[in-house]
Amino acid sequence: MQTVVLAAGQGTRMRPLTDERPKPMLPVANRPLVSHTVDGAVAAGASRIVLVVGYESDPIREYFGETHGGVPITYVTQHEQAGTADAVRTAGPELDAEPFVVLNGDALFEQDGLDRLYDGGPAIASVRVDDPTHYGVLDVEEDVVTGIVEKPADPPSNLINAGAYLFPSEARDWLDVPQSERGEHELTDVLERTIDRVDVRPVALGRWLDVGRPWELLEANEWRIEALAESSPGGSFEGSVSDDATIVGPVVVEAGATVREGVTIEGPALIRSGVTVGPNAYVRGTTLIGEGARVGHAVEVKNSVLMSGASVNHLSYVGDSILGRDVNFGAGTVVANLRHDDEPVQLTVKGERVSTGRRKFGVVLGDGAKTGIDSNLNAGVTLSTGATTRPGETVTRDR
Missing domain, CATH: 2.160.10.10 (Hexapeptide repeat proteins)
Structure with missing residues (x-):
């Protein structure tokens, strides 16, 4: 499965630790943060990795080289951090006419959950939390995602969007979305287009951690x-x-x-x-x-x-x-x-x-x-x- 890993951001919430290096290269145990994501993708069945880089990208390129774990790696540069959909759109020309996985390079995933994400049709990774009001919350009917509500006061479920997706090949044509109120091109808008066109299954990740702050x-x-x-x-x-x-x-x-x-x-x-x-x-x-x-x-x-x-x-x-x-x-x-x-x-x-x-x-x-x-x-x-x-x-x- 071809896999896009997003690793272009400046990591401003992690400063000063990211003043002189990209957040995905911060150390987590015995290797950089993004290496855990890539290793998990390789173990789950990634056939090719497209790494979207930007801010201080040289350490990422030097660390991974042309292959990792026997899987070839291609680099694309997001010159302006204009949102997650823009990042995937930057990777679009490198994608074949096949389904593709998108993972955030600054998140940790339990391996069993990643394996389930790769095993099947269009999917969105999800995690159950006690208080979902600060997240994008999935609306699910009969094991199909019917919508995502951002930071709702009255959540439709306690399943939150964990920022990992398996898109159908057609989604390459759905990446050109308008700017949001934040001035960014959001991948969640691409996901809404996907939900409107195909059945998207929620995949429980188990343990998951978005690593954004010290x-x-x-x-x-x-x-x-x-x-x-x-x-x-x-x-x-x-x-x-x-x-x-x-x-x-x-x-x-x-x-x-x-x-x-x-x-x-x-x-x-x-x-x-x-x-x-x-x-x-x-x-x-x-x-x-x-x-x-x-x-x-x-x-x-x-x-x-x-x-x-x-x-x-x-x-x-x-x-x-x-x-x-x-x-x-x-x-x-x-x-x-x-x-x-x-x-x-x-x-x-x-x-x-x-x-x-x-x-x-x-x-x-x-x-x-x-x-x-x-x-x-x-x-x-x-x-x-x-x-x-x-x-x-x-x-x-x-x-």
Whole structure:
């Protein structure tokens, strides 16, 4: 089945993590976010992948090359991010006169659900949620989708649109839709045309995650690191692990990583190649320590993502946080990850404070951010790419 994967967007809700790279290339466990989507498509039966790229596309092209998992890959460029229908229309000339699947490259799908999507006629992936009022909701009659209602006050069902579709070949001629009120060409308008012309079945995905904001990137890593750890319940230690280290639960230590004396790691955790942990460090929760990162003496890292080259070397605490590439924590830097009123922590997204829905959430630091010694970072603080703090400073607002 030919498959279109959408990976052209700027990921503005994920900033500052996407200031210098596309959102689909953010790390989720042992590979980029979009690789999980492409791998799932290949496993489900994709015969060819058409990757729609745009913003900062070179890392995507370099990662996948001309084939992935034995499946050929073609790249098309969406020069202006004018909506999802426009993205698929950009891919249109590369599509044969056959049915085609469309997947978002910034979403995670349970494999069984993807397999069901590929197995049959026109379909839309769906997920059941407790409160569907913030989503596009499917109206279904006798196992056929009859319509989609956007963010309804009175939803016709609790099935929401999960943004994965199997279109009939004729849909290539239905991609030219007018701009919506948002000024974009929406794929949901193409879907409405499809629903009017052919029977479209709803396919239950099971677990699914739209990864659009930093706390969802943290959740994505929790999901996929736990799954990776479950595949090695006794742990996997290809790197160097000191006899004086304590490893509890499923922990993966890749080749080229070093876990030094006095370290305790409570899994699930993934320690990537080139990482050094310790001495006397404590890693717990579901944590990713990215390639070449350093966690030093008397440092505690809990339920966090440290991207490649990040350095937390001395006497620091990182909890429920995301540190971008090459971030450097000065000695004694402490992250707060809990509000005193026990309300969910808020984070700034596109200039507005938004609830993360998480009682515990720490900070988000863009690539190359640096803290002075004895800095304190309040829960929900964002430091922009290259931002710095002064020694002894308590940071309570974004910088």
